[in-house]
Amino acid sequence: MARGGGNRSRLLLVILLVTSLFFITLDLRGVSVTKGSRSVTQSFLAPIQKGVSDLFSPVGRFFSDVKNFPSEKNKVAALASANARLKTQVLVNKDIQGQLNQLKGVLDLAGRGGYRVVAARVIGHGSSSTFSQTLTIDAGSADGVRVDKTVISEHGLVGVVKSVDAHSAIVLLMSDPAFKVGVRIARSQSIGVLSGTGGNSFALQLLDPAGNIVVGDTLFSNGSDSNTPFIPGVPVGVVTSVDHSSSTLTQTASVKSYSDLNNVGVVSVVISAPATAPKTMINPSPRATVIVYVTPTPTPTPTDSPSATPTPSASKKATK
Amino acid sequence: MSPIRIALNASLLFIAFIIQEGVISRIHLPITGFSLYLAIIVSMVLLENRTGAVILGFVGGIILDLSPSSQSPFGQWALVLTLVAYLIAVNSESIDEIVSRPVGLGLFVAAGTALSLALYLILGSLLGESNGSFGRDAIVIAGNFFWTMLFAPFLMPILIVIRDVTVGARERI
16 A cells, blocks of 8 residues: 655645634634535535435335334234224213314414425435434425424424525434424423434423423424524424433423434425414404303293183183 | 546545435434445545545545535534544554454444544534534444444455556556
8 A cells, every 4th residue: 555755744734734724714704605515515416315315215214124123013013902092082082172172272283373384305314424413305495495494294393494405405403412492391381492412312401490390291392583493383392201410400301302303204394484473372362252142041931921811711611 | 646636536535425425324224324435535545645645535524524414614524534544644554454454454444434533523522513412422433333344345445446547547647
């Protein structure tokens, strides 16, 4: 293997290191030289990723499918019994359905706010050469996707759009260590910040020192100003364990996301919010209401009115 | 290293980059992903002299910095791979004995990849980036180490053939 060099290579090393540091400084100071080059790469790679996605999608999950095969069998059996149990529960739930419909009016659940969404297919995952957790989707600015828009799956929050090309976009997954989202606990309405940890679990820190977290608490996104980057009311995850140590002022917990970020195939990008945001629907402005009272009809009772009193002639007729 | 060799190596690395971003990233390998790109850079650096290795590391880093999924500042990979390439080139004499066997080669390339990832994380921490939990990062590095160790012995013969062809092309020019 070829070897050689000396002072020249050392000088070259210094020059190249200084050049690298120069690039890093430019990037950190916000000079947009690098962003342009990355978006050019993205527009170049997107068609390739799309083609490869079409070609390799059956192969892509081969290893994970093989690995999960034994557990999948158990899962099917568990699901079958759960299905039978749920069928009976459905009958009971019909009674509760009426109450639920009323509750829906004050809960801003995801998808209820009439947001306009763009469905997109996942065509690429973040490179394993970088530690960032991203997805590439096949919808871009031509479809109305913009930077800092919320991305959701059928189960809940997935991430936020990081960069957009004409026909593709990069989504920063909620599992990325740089990802943070304000969340609200459904049970107590306490708010906190959920951070990605790079893996399948997430770290939740409450903002309210008096607030408390319980295992099983469900979390919803709290929303941002102008719904950017986060819309409110999107299911985020469920608390799996609570840290009871007193090292922090507020409680912390581990959270499992509703979305399976490793196997997400189709996502929706929320591209615009309705004129009245769902979060304003929690406290609706007072308006005139019409209340209709239905008074039951009185039961007819015998009275002593003259018409009802039998007359002598009438008695006569009756006796005849 | 002549400008033509630099251009040829850069083209080869760019093709590897496209394969990495387009194909390898789609395959969900157990443990964690495999960085074909880093494995190719470390293998190619082994075939170069000090000057060539440093240039190759820098060019390879710049290409990797172009990754649209990257969250790090542009130039971070260039800095890391230039340093790793120089370290490998400086210690070439002791390395030659190790990489003469396929197992040693696999281990060395895997170690080079792991070192690159670790330096990238350390530099990222110095620059204030969020890198996630230590355990998760350790799994990513260990997973890359494992897959690189498996694939590296198959990569090197291909790279040697490509290198011979490119050197021949240069000589013909």
